[in-house]
Amino acid sequence: MSIFGFFTRTRTAPVARERLQLLLAHERALSGKSDLAAILQEEILAVIAKHIAIDREKVKVKLDRDGTISTLEIDIEMPEAVALKN
Amino acid sequence: MSKVLVVTSGKGGVGKTTSSAALGAALAQAGKNVVVVDFDVGLRNLDLIMGAERRVVFDLVNVVQGDAKLAQALIRDKRVETLSLLPASQTRDKDALTPEGVERVIDELREKFDWIVCDSPAGIERGATLAMRHADMAVVVTNPEVSSVRDSDRIIGLLDSKTARAEAGETIEKHLLLTRYDATRAARGEMLKVEDVLEILAIPLLGIIPDSEDVLKASNVGCPVTLHNPLSGPARAYAEAARRLLGETIAVTMPVEKKSLMSRWFGRSVA
Numbered sequence A: 001m002s003i004f005g006f007f008t009r010t011r012t013a014p015v016a017r018e019r020l021q022l023l024l025a026h027e028r029a030l031s032g033k034s035d036l037a038a039i040l041q042e043e044i045l046a047v048i049a050k051h052i053a054i055d056r057e058k059v060k061v062k063l064d065r066d067g068t069i070s071t072l073e074i075d076i077e078m079p080e081a082v083a084l085k086n
Numbered sequence B: 001m002s003k004v005l006v007v008t009s010g011k012g013g014v015g016k017t018t019s020s021a022a023l024g025a026a027l028a029q030a031g032k033n034v035v036v037v038d039f040d041v042g043l044r045n046l047d048l049i050m051g052a053e054r055r056v057v058f059d060l061v062n063v064v065q066g067d068a069k070l071a072q073a074l075i076r077d078k079r080v081e082t083l084s085l086l087p088a089s090q091t092r093d094k095d096a097l098t099p100e101g102v103e104r105v106i107d108e109l110r111e112k113f114d115w116i117v118c119d120s121p122a123g124i125e126r127g128a129t130l131a132m133r134h135a136d137m138a139v140v141v142t143n144p145e146v147s148s149v150r151d152s153d154r155i156i157g158l159l160d161s162k163t164a165r166a167e168a169g170e171t172i173e174k175h176l177l178l179t180r181y182d183a184t185r186a187a188r189g190e191m192l193k194v195e196d197v198l199e200i201l202a203i204p205l206l207g208i209i210p211d212s213e214d215v216l217k218a219s220n221v222g223c224p225v226t227l228h229n230p231l232s233g234p235a236r237a238y239a240e241a242a243r244r245l246l247g248e249t250i251a252v253t254m255p256v257e258k259k260s261l262m263s264r265w266f267g268r269s270v271a
């Protein structure tokens, strides 16, 4: 334990504060967009783009509610030869 | 004009029911006609905290569904004349409440009472959104702890978007009630400070309720803490918060540290 260990170990509240500020900035930005489908579209796109080179226009996300069931439809058109990034 | 106040939090177990009972009783003691409404359908507890559990005959669901008249379900408090309780149902689930039914009951309550205090269930589902639906103002109950603060932020977002007032383009007054606060631990840097929570949530402070055994004692005997031990720390803090709700501008009393580390060691060595 470092000489400052005694002080830093117990003062955990500043860490909590910093983590909250970061997290809430992110979460507020998301909830600010009222369109859930748009958020999902962006996030799904980001995940897929990490692994496959895709055309932004070829990804469609549809959120539907019909009576008692809600459906999430994701339609992704893959490139001819799936080009894996590396 | 009557005010509908929702006591909400997102996170469970932070002190909504305790606060609904304490604030309701304090407002009633100030001479207002108050009803506290338990929206926690299926898990009612406000009756127990108010000491009225053996007097429940009809409940909110019965009234919403038209099986009982409002007057039949209201329970008049035995200690404070102007305080009433509308209990939740214990046997039904939260889907038993309909938006139209709730609106009708709230409208009817507005005719009879100055203050309608709605004790919200935890979560962000139907029960919680129905409890806040017709609110004019909200008390956001938060503990100085990361998950509670995060959930409060979510609830503030819902208050600003899902309430009838928000949908009509009006604002809804929001107040932060910081509960279970331990000044000693906050001073030691072990617990978020009042300023931290205020800065993060950015809504005005209604009060700081110290973490205290007096709350448990009051709940043991079924009496709002403001009536059970008016001189205790939490009772004073709740009474102060109620005055602020009534429009008084008074400075928030900061809970004081219980004992310094030195005096604790000293106290122990003598004992």
Ligand SMILES: Nc1ncnc2c1ncn2[C@@H]1O[C@H](COP(=O)(O)OP(=O)(O)OP(=O)(O)O)[C@@H](O)[C@H]1O
Pocket: B009, B011, B012, B013, B014, B015, B016, B017, B018, B019, B040, B045, B120, B121, B122, B179, B180, B181, B209, B210, B211, B212, B213, B215, B216, B219, B234
């Ligand atoms: N200021 C306080 N000091 C000490 N204990 C407290 C304080 N406030 C609340 N408690 C305790 O915390 C527990 C939860 O309180 P309460 O039932 O009021 O929370 P709640 O938010 O209504 O919970 P739920 O989400 O389940 O409805 C109870 O045991 C209560 O006695």
Ligand SMILES: [Mg+2]
Pocket: B016, B017, B018, B040, B045, B119, B120, B121
């Ligand atoms: Mg409760």
